[in-house]
Amino acid sequence: MKNFAKNNGLIALTLCMAVGLVGCSLLQTLTEGVNALEEMKVADSYDPSEQYYIGRGVSAVIVDKFAPVEAKDKQRERQITYVNEMAGYIEATSKGVPRSARRLNEHISVEKDRNTRSSTAQENVYNLSLFKGFQVGLLETDEVTAFATPGGFLWISRGAVNMCSNEDELAAIVAHELAHIVLDHGMENYRKAHKGKIVTGTLGGWFKGSGLGANFGRMVTSIAEEAFKGYNPEQEYEADAWGTYALAAAGYAPEAMVGMLTRVEAYEKAHEVKEEDYLHHHPPISKRIKYVNDLIAKEKLKPNPKTMSGEAVQARNKRFTETFK
Amino acid sequence: MHRLMFAVALAALAGCASQRAHDPAPIFVASGEGAEESCWRYVMVHESHPDCVLLDEPDSFAPARVTLATNQRVLASRSDWTLNKPWVAVQVTIDGRKLGGWMPRSSLGERPIYFPTDTSVERDGAQSAPRLYRRNWDVDEGLPDRSLATVLAQEAAIARGLGGDPVSPDPALVRANLHRFGRDGGLLDD
Numbered sequence: 001m002k003n004f005a006k007n008n009g010l011i012a013l014t015l016c017m018a019v020g021l022v023g024c025s026l027l028q029t030l031t032e033g034v035n036a037l038e039e040m041k042v043a044d045s046y047d048p049s050e051q052y053y054i055g056r057g058v059s060a061v062i063v064d065k066f067a068p069v070e071a072k073d074k075q076r077e078r079q080i081t082y083v084n085e086m087a088g089y090i091e092a093t094s095k096g097v098p099r100s101a102r103r104l105n106e107h108i109s110v111e112k113d114r115n116t117r118s119s120t121a122q123e124n125v126y127n128l129s130l131f132k133g134f135q136v137g138l139l140e141t142d143e144v145t146a147f148a149t150p151g152g153f154l155w156i157s158r159g160a161v162n163m164c165s166n167e168d169e170l171a172a173i174v175a176h177e178l179a180h181i182v183l184d185h186g187m188e189n190y191r192k193a194h195k196g197k198i199v200t201g202t203l204g205g206w207f208k209g210s211g212l213g214a215n216f217g218r219m220v221t222s223i224a225e226e227a228f229k230g231y232n233p234e235q236e237y238e239a240d241a242w243g244t245y246a247l248a249a250a251g252y253a254p255e256a257m258v259g260m261l262t263r264v265e266a267y268e269k270a271h272e273v274k275e276e277d278y279l280h281h282h283p284p285i286s287k288r289i290k291y292v293n294d295l296i297a298k299e300k301l302k303p304n305p306k307t308m309s310g311e312a313v314q315a316r317n318k319r320f321t322e323t324f325k
Numbered sequence: 326m327h328r329l330m331f332a333v334a335l336a337a338l339a340g341c342a343s344q345r346a347h348d349p350a351p352i353f354v355a356s357g358e359g360a361e362e363s364c365w366r367y368v369m370v371h372e373s374h375p376d377c378v379l380l381d382e383p384d385s386f387a388p389a390r391v392t393l394a395t396n397q398r399v400l401a402s403r404s405d406w407t408l409n410k411p412w413v414a415v416q417v418t419i420d421g422r423k424l425g426g427w428m429p430r431s432s433l434g435e436r437p438i439y440f441p442t443d444t445s446v447e448r449d450g451a452q453s454a455p456r457l458y459r460r461n462w463d464v465d466e467g468l469p470d471r472s473l474a475t476v477l478a479q480e481a482a483i484a485r486g487l488g489g490d491p492v493s494p495d496p497a498l499v500r501a502n503l504h505r506f507g508r509d510g511g512l513l514d515d
Contacts, residue, residue, distance in 0.1 A: 048369045049438045056480075060472040068475060071482035080479070081486030085506040088487065092375065092385035092503050093512075095411040095429045103409065129369035129431050131438075133376075133499075137479050153476075167510065182431075251512035304514055312511020319510065 046150075046187065052131040055151025057220030058186075058227065059137070062147055062155050065228075069138035069158070079138060082323045086167075087134040087154060087174050094178075094246040099128050101183045101238055108241055108295065128182050136174070144267050146173055147227045148180035150187045163263050166313075167320035168247070168256035175243035175250075176257070183242060185235045189226045190219070233283040240292050244301060251307035254296050261289045362403040363416070368393050369434040373488060375500040379426035383412030386504045386513075390426045391419060392496065396437045399428070406430070 046054065071077040098104045130152040139145070142159040149155075154177045164170040180186065231239070240257060248254040265285040267273075295301070306312070370377050378389035393399070402414040415428045481491035487502050488494020507513040 047434070047438050049371075056473070056476055059476045063475050063479075064472040068479060070475070070478065071486075077482060077486060080482055084483050084487055085502055088375065088499065088503045089506045089512070092500075093507070095383075095385065095431065099411075099431060129434060131369070131374070132371045132480075133374050135480055135483055137476075251507065251510075251514060306514050307512050309511065316510040316512075 048129040048131040048151075051151035051187065053151070054187075054220060054223065055135075055149040055153040058149040058151075058224045059135075059153045059155065061221055061224035062149070062227070063137070063139075066139040066141050066145075066155070066157070068155070069140055079323055080136075082319070083136045083138065083156065083170075083174065084134070086171060087136045087178060090171065090175055090178060090246050090250045090252075091130075091134055091182075093250040094175075097242060097245040097249060099182045101185075101188075101235075104183065104238055104242055108299075128184055130181070134178065134181070144264065146177050148177040148186065149223065149227060150181070150184070150190075152181055154178065154181065161324055163267060164260065164320075165263075166256075167316040168252045168313075169260045169263065170320065171247060171250070171252045172243060172256040172260035175246040175252075176239045176260075178246065179239035179242035180231060180235065183235070183238055185231050185239070186223055186227065188235075189231070190223050193222070193226070236283055236288065237291055240288055241295055244292055244295055245299075248301045248303075251304055253303045253308055254301040255303070257292050258289055258296075261285055261292065265289070363400045364403045364406060365398050366401040366406065366413070366415075366433040366435065367437045368395055368397045368399065368428075368432060369438060370432045371395055373484070373494045373496055373499070374432070375496050375503065376429050376432040377496055378500075379415060379417060379424060379428060381426060383427045385429070386500065386507075387427070389497065389500070390424055391417070393417065399433070401428075401433060406433075 069076055069079060071080055098106075132152065134152045134154060136154045136156065138161065139155050139157045141157045142162070143157050144159040144163050145157045146160050147155045154174070156173060156177070160173055161170060164173065230236075240261075244254045244257045247256055253259075262285075268285060368377060372392070372395055375385070377393050377395070379391050379393060380387045380389055397417070400416040405413040409430070411430055412427050413430050413433060414425065415433075416423055416425045418424075484494040485491040488496065488499045504513075
């Protein structure tokens with residue numbers, strides 16, 4: 001893109017010299033055009049603070065659809081703090097887990113139900129820094145659902161929390177959703193689906209003099225729609241894998257990912273999830289369970305005897321029950 | 326006077342020595358003989374982020390040496406960076422004093438952040454949300470402002486719960502709370 005922009009600059013200069021009629025004003029305009037093309041490059045790799053604002057916008061669309069749990073009383077305040085402490089703790093202890101889809105896939109040799117990613121996952125320019133860390137919110141709905149947005153926002157439904165029988169299973173949901181964020185899945189989908197529109201929009205913005213910002217509303221709505229539809233199967237496998245590693249690194253039972261997926265499978269059966277429902281976009285749960293089990297076995301992700309001692313597990317489950325039940 | 330200066334110098338030397346004595350972090354040599362190849366990197370996280378610090382060891386819960394600032398330029402070990410290591414040896418100079426330590430790679434970047442947050446606008450919380458958007462993004466269409474206010478209120482609740490303040494959470498308190506969460510849940514093997 002940079003070369004393209006430079007070439008455009010050269011073309012602009014040559015044009016000015018050849019025609020000999022145009023003065024500085026056109027040259028300046030053409031230079032601005034080159035700058036606008038440079039802006040397209042920026043549009044393709046948003047920095048952490050930009051992703052944070054994008055995630056905030058997407059979150060606004062999510063809470064427009066699902067009512068959030070608000071910190072109106074001590075109990076709700078505690079619930080919000082609890083899930084945020086959990087996410088922050090898992091993030092803090094997972095620094096060694098590869099934070100790009102490509103590196104994660106290079107690391108894993110366990111077979112999925114399909115081949116490796118159909119597209120080349122981008123090595124993230126920033127290795128996905130999260131400008132303000134993770135922000136986890138709860139949604140009042142009884143549906144079993146969760147959303148992860150770029151920039152570190154994560155929304156988990158009460159239905160999903162209630163589905164879990166212990167803290168480790170809730171940690172599995174959190175770790176899976178964190179994975180979508182650190183592996184940049186939301187922006188990856190947006191880049192794939194809307195690349196042409198970013199370009200058109202940016203140039204449109206240039207002509208209007210309003211820049212990239214004019215497309216922001218459309219952008220967050222589009223990312224939210226993708227989040228509602230669910231991620232593609234490759235991304236779900238990646239999130240399961242990253243989440244399982246992160247659980248182990250945090251001291252949780254890696255098998256909690258299997259436990260959580262098994263509960264989702266039971267939920268799907270009990271609620272006769274139809275093809276048009278959002279879960280349809282995920283790979284079949286049974287295959288995900290097999291994949292995670294294979295991963296645990298092959299990578300020898302054993303639970304830490306100390307963190308899985310009766311006393312430790314009891315302490316976690318006590319606070320989980322006290323917080324949510 | 327001379328005695329006082331000598332005492333100050335001695336104290337400073339002792340300080341440096343004791344720092345080195347308990348310091349497993351390589352304070353790598355950035356210039357001169359034996360210099361390790363280094364590169365400039367920028368702090369990519371907000372000041373309230375628990376990773377916006379220089380740590381004693383490559384461990385999120387290690388003691389922090391100093392709190393850094395968003396977009397602060399730091400000297401990073403090039404080999405740690407190019408080898409994609411999750412932790413990068415970093416050196417900063419504060420008041421003429423070189424400090425070495427560790428930062429997670431995920432809190433560093435190759436260039437400064439494009440849009441730093443204007444915290445003075447955020448201070449006003451929910452009411453300022455539409456203004457904040459329009460200022461930073463020039464948005465005049467389609468965003469549900471009321472929902473945005475809800476998200477900001479949620480952020481404030483999280484900041485208060487983890488960092489003790491809805492507007493300026495204390496990163497040290499956030500780190501302490503995350504550590505306590507792990508310890509209380511029997512998750513830390515130490």
